[in-house]
Amino acid sequence: MYRIGRYCREIALTDKYISKLSDESLRDLEGLIELAITAYENAYKAFFNECRPCVNVVKEIDEKIDKTYLDFLREVGSMQVVSNKIVAKTLVLRHIERIVDHSENIANKSINSM
Numbered sequence: 001m002y003r004i005g006r007y008c009r010e011i012a013l014t015d016k017y018i019s020k021l022s023d024e025s026l027r028d029l030e031g032l033i034e035l036a037i038t039a040y041e042n043a044y045k046a047f048f049n050e051c052r053p054c055v056n057v058v059k060e061i062d063e064k065i066d067k068t069y070l071d072f073l074r075e076v077g078s079m080q081v082v083s084n085k086i087v088a089k090t091l092v093l094r095h096i097e098r099i100v101d102h103s104e105n106i107a108n109k110s111i112n113s114m
Contacts, residue, residue: 019088043103
């Protein structure tokens with residue numbers, strides 16, 4: 001859980017120093033951030049409440065976030081010039097992807113303990 005907190009801190013630093021996440025061009029991250037929160041909440045329920053369906057929710061979110069992140073990296077790779085907003089979006093997407101990965105690890109550990 002420490003790592004999830006650390007990634008949240010990194011997102012806050014990106015917002016502070018590179019580009020505000022409230023910027024119109026970064027608004028599409030809001031939905032992904034909500035998915036990361038949902039993944040974490042379900043991982044918590046899976047681990048502490050032995051919620052098996054919650055594990056599947058986390059796995060589905062992980063697949064969606066992984067695909068979104070990789071698709072965006074491909075898009076960035078084809079750009080000749082990368083703006084600060086694209087750098088910010090790349091960093092935040094990476095941190096969201098890691099938050100969801102750690103959430104999946106937590107949820108999977110709950111399966112092993114059930």
